[in-house]
Amino acid sequence: xxxxxxxxxxxxxxxxxxxxxxxxxxxxxxxxxxxxxxxxxxxxxxxxxxxxxxxxxxxxxxxxxxxxxxxxxxxxxxxxxxxxxxxxxxxxxx
Numbered sequence: 001x002x003x004x005x006x007x008x009x010x011x012x013x014x015x016x017x018x019x020x021x022x023x024x025x026x027x028x029x030x031x032x033x034x035x036x037x038x039x040x041x042x043x044x045x046x047x048x049x050x051x052x053x054x055x056x057x058x059x060x061x062x063x064x065x066x067x068x069x070x071x072x073x074x075x076x077x078x079x080x081x082x083x084x085x086x087x088x089x090x091x092x093x094x
Contacts, residue, residue, distance in 0.1 A: 002043035011039035022047065 008018045013032050020028050021036040028036075039045075 002045045003048070004045075006043055007036060007039045007045050010043060011035040 004018050008015045018036050021033050
């Protein structure tokens with residue numbers, strides 16, 4: 001799995017430039033922007049949701065902890081809510 005350092009190294013730019021390009025910020029030369037996008041595609045780079053939430057102090061994940069999985073109304077709810085949350089852009093962790 002590749003990370004932002006790998007993308008920066010392949011594109012021959014700084015990590016800050018990679019971050020700016022991937023977040024859609026302005027102020028990046030078009031040549032650098034294209035190099036970063038090409039490198040990200042070559043490396044099949046996808047941002048790490050956990051790392052992003054740590055750096056932005058904004059968390060969009062739902063953690064569910066349970067000790068028992070037996071057939072009950074709660075079981076259905078426990079499986080349905082993460083699915084619905086995932087569709088709304090939240091990461092769910094079991």
